[in-house]
Amino acid sequence: MQESSTRIIYDFQSFFYDATFGKLVRRRIAKAVSHINVRPTDRVLDLGIGTGMALDFYPRHGRIIGVDLSRGMLRQCRKKIEQRGLVHATVLQADALHLPFADDCFDYVFISHVISVVSDPCRLITEAQRVAKPGARLVVVNHFQSTNRFIAMVEKFVCPLCTKLGWRSDLALADLIRRTGVEVDYRFKLESLDLFETVVITNNKSATSAARPALDAAALPSGQAAAVHEVAA
Numbered sequence: 001m002q003e004s005s006t007r008i009i010y011d012f013q014s015f016f017y018d019a020t021f022g023k024l025v026r027r028r029i030a031k032a033v034s035h036i037n038v039r040p041t042d043r044v045l046d047l048g049i050g051t052g053m054a055l056d057f058y059p060r061h062g063r064i065i066g067v068d069l070s071r072g073m074l075r076q077c078r079k080k081i082e083q084r085g086l087v088h089a090t091v092l093q094a095d096a097l098h099l100p101f102a103d104d105c106f107d108y109v110f111i112s113h114v115i116s117v118v119s120d121p122c123r124l125i126t127e128a129q130r131v132a133k134p135g136a137r138l139v140v141v142n143h144f145q146s147t148n149r150f151i152a153m154v155e156k157f158v159c160p161l162c163t164k165l166g167w168r169s170d171l172a173l174a175d176l177i178r179r180t181g182v183e184v185d186y187r188f189k190l191e192s193l194d195l196f197e198t199v200v201i202t203n204n205k206s207a208t209s210a211a212r213p214a215l216d217a218a219a220l221p222s223g224q225a226a227a228v229h230e231v232a233a
């Protein structure tokens with residue numbers, strides 16, 4: 001996926017997103033947001049906020065800042081903010097791979113159905129870790145490539161079609177963990193057969209530029225993924 005085509009795809013999808021994909025993901029987003037325990041002084045960054053599906057589930061305190069590439073998605077999101085009187089929420093058009101924020105300013109980063117949309121998922125994690133405070137919580141909701149070899153093959157096969165719809169189906173979580181060095185606290189699915197997963201990460205700053213050379217040199221063993229704890233939703 002390239003950001004220029006992503007913007008066009010989601011500008012178009014913004015007209016029917018809530019009535020289609022949005023309906024399918026609503027319950028999953030609600031569950032994932034319940035793992036964000038916002039205190040009144042907290043700042044939450046919603047990366048690729050889209051039409052603002054998560055807005056209904058954040059508490060009405062703290063600061064919610066949403067960014068998205070697509071003007072169309074942001075238009076729908078701003079409508080929700082206005083109609084619901086969500087004065088604690090602000091959105092702006094920005095590229096999540098080059099965030100216009102200083103280091104260490106967010107307590108939570110929510111990344112829902114975005115990591116397999118961007119051209120560089122590792123860069124997205126790097127940016128999320130950079131702008132999040134040390135020890136902040138990153139909550140990632142996404143489809144990750146199956147660990148079942150047959151299903152993974154199917155996911156690779158259908159990937160070109162998925163790309164036309166605005167996301168890729170072959171992003172492997174173990175690979176992302178290995179390449180960014182993130183520490184996964186726990187992960188869960190809404191139902192055992194759910195194709196999507198929520199991954200909860202504590203910001204150890206592993207993927208930021210200062211830590212990156214050490215990470216590359218260490219070439220984390222792929223078995224690191226085994227350290228991940230799975231918990232029931």
Ligand SMILES: C[S@@+](CC[C@H](N)C(=O)[O-])C[C@H]1O[C@@H](n2cnc3c(N)ncnc32)[C@H](O)[C@@H]1O
Nearest residue numbers: 010048049050053068069070073095096112113
């Ligand atoms: C599948 S939608 C998910 C929207 C929302 N997070 C949700 O779960 O309903 C993906 C969103 O990510 C946005 N997006 C994709 N690449 C982006 C980037 N590099 N920076 C900011 N937003 C991006 C798209 O415009 C789109 O709104």
